[in-house]
């Protein structure tokens with residue numbers, strides 16, 4: 001069966017088409033027939049589109065649009081047109097799986113998209129304003145292209161964190177907050193869950209024996225503490241704004257700042273929202289970009305604000321790693337994943353440095369290679385340090401495959 005995966009991030013739209021056997025899932029992620037990505041961070045009004053097929057055809061295009069929907073239509077057309085064509089018509093797609101960031105309290109596992117699920121995604125958009133609307137747009141784009149008879153599945157970022165204990169998910173506000181659904185949900189769960197499984201595989205040990213700290217450092221960033229297979233703590237909260245400093249999001253700041261901005265400086269809540277979600281983080285402090293690569297380049301050229309931005313990023317990363325460590329009470333491995341986590345040796349070094357007292361040592365020889373799915377700790381390190389290429393798309397495809405079996409059951 002052919003499963004199309006739509007993985008919308010804050011700065012990107014990733015997508016791939018898997019051909020999976022009906023009988024059993026392969027043990028390792030198979031190579032997709034077609035993989036494509038829209039990068040929306042490079043230049044205003046331009047979507048950088050990259051497409052790659054299993055047959056080795058590669059295409060890169062700067063597509064002039066600031067509309068994600070338009071860019072997505074263009075991207076999907078490369079499935080059945082031009083050199084990158086891998087299917088004859090859209091109707092060959094059997095199922096579509098979508099990353100959906102916020103599933104609230106109601107969605108603790110992946111589900112088929114129905115009118116009710118779409119209404120919930122829309123309702124929860126106010127808690128994930130950068131993400132849920134684009135997730136819904138993706139679902140509607142595919143409905144337009146494929147009609148309503150092709151099943152679509154929503155895979156929620158929040159689901160993996162549904163095992164958080166109350167001490168970790170209850171905010172110390174009035175008790176009424178909890179009754180109103182104001183609690184920590186956690187995000188990037190598909191990535192945290194995949195990385196936990198993959199770490200156990202790489203370490204050759206059962207997940208149930210491990211305490212893992214997973215550092216998902218992309219444009220959005222979050223940490224999770226996974227103890228014996230269960231998520232026990234995470235840094236994102238009620239919204240994907242809490243926790244680490246990110247590309248253009250502030251992460252945690254003193255809530256008193258928000259009151260001061262609104263009450264004394266006259267900013268509207270919408271203006272504060274824009275400041276926190278789009279004008280903060282690496283972008284806000286450095287004044288250069290939300291893209292870690294450009295901020296690091298600016299430091300090399302002597303830009304002081306870029307250096308300050310990285311210093312704050314690292315300080316906060318270390319503090320929250322310490323916090324996850326305390327929630328775990330011990331540590332077999334740290335995992336770095338996502339755009340920054342998979343590619344930035346100076347961030348691995350800076351993040352791990354304070355944990356040398358645990359006996360954690362990196363292997364300098366492993367820092368310069370591309371270490372996807374490798375252990376970069378020294379042989380005598382007491383803690384393993386794994387760089388794992390997150391395969392959210394594969395995790396989404398697997399959920400679709402499992403749900404497709406229930407569909408057959410219903411049809412029979």
Ligand SMILES: Nc1ncnc2c1ncn2[C@@H]1O[C@H](COP(=O)(O)OP(=O)(O)O)[C@@H](O)[C@H]1O
Nearest residue numbers: 009010011012218219220291292338339340343
């Ligand atoms: N070689 C690299 N070095 C440092 N950072 C990188 C590198 N490649 C990508 N990144 C960072 O990864 C970020 C995107 O991460 P990704 O996980 O793909 O994003 P999203 O949150 O949109 O899913 C980019 O903003 C960029 O800063």
Ligand SMILES: CC(=O)OP(=O)(O)O
Nearest residue numbers: 009010187218220240
């Ligand atoms: C939840 C979240 O922050 O996602 P992303 O990293 O894709 O922006």
Ligand SMILES: [Mg+2]
Nearest residue numbers: 009010218338
């Ligand atoms: Mg992502």
